[in-house]
Amino acid sequence: xxxxxxxxxxxxxxxxxxxxxxxxxxxxxxxxxxxxxxxxxxxxxxxxxxxxxxxxxxxxxxxxxxxxxxxxxxxxxxxxxxxxxxxxxxxxxxxxxxxxxxxxxxxxxxxxxxxxxxxxxxxxxxxxxxxxxxxxxxxxxxxxxxxxxxxxxxxxxx
Numbered sequence: 699x700x701x702x703x704x705x706x707x708x709x710x711x712x713x714x715x716x717x718x719x720x721x722x723x724x725x726x727x728x729x730x731x732x733x734x735x736x737x738x739x740x741x742x743x744x745x746x747x748x749x750x751x752x753x754x755x756x757x758x759x760x761x762x763x764x765x766x767x768x769x770x771x772x773x774x775x776x777x778x779x780x781x782x783x784x785x786x787x788x789x790x791x792x793x794x795x796x797x798x799x800x801x802x803x804x805x806x807x808x809x810x811x812x813x814x815x816x817x818x819x820x821x822x823x824x825x826x827x828x829x830x831x832x833x834x835x836x837x838x839x840x841x842x843x844x845x846x847x848x849x850x851x852x853x854x855x856x
Contacts, residue, residue: 722746728753735760743768754781756801763787772796777804779826786810795819802849806831814839825852
């Protein structure tokens with residue numbers, strides 16, 4: 699088995715077979731709902747530098763317990779519900795300034811998450827309910843001035 703899977707318009711997520719690394723090709727415009735959920739072998743997700751991906755849909759990386767690294771590209775505007783929930787090996791995440799919405803429980807229960815960084819000039823408007831719920835190791839987050847809505851319990855049990 700190859701340790702790298704390349705997601706592209708001609709190689710859909712249904713061909714993923716437990717590889718440890720995913721490379722998202724520039725022709726991918728969204729990561730589908732539940733695409734890689736429960737992928738316990740997955741460690742790294744990398745997007746091509748000229749990524750066209752605008753949306754990471756619900757549960758896309760839900761409970762990927764070995765995921766330690768993901769580079770979210772500047773093309774992404776929406777990170778949907780529960781995308782990184784229970785990604786217990788993530789210790790930090792960088793949210794590009796292009797993201798305007800992060801969904802309900804988007805990274806909840808990620809118990810080793812320590813740092814959340816929003817890029818300078820962030821356009822984030824909405825943080826969903828339970829967004830960082832039970833991220834018990836969270837020590838650093840600077841909420842951008844652009845945020846107008848923070849859902850209930852967004853930082854509960856942090």
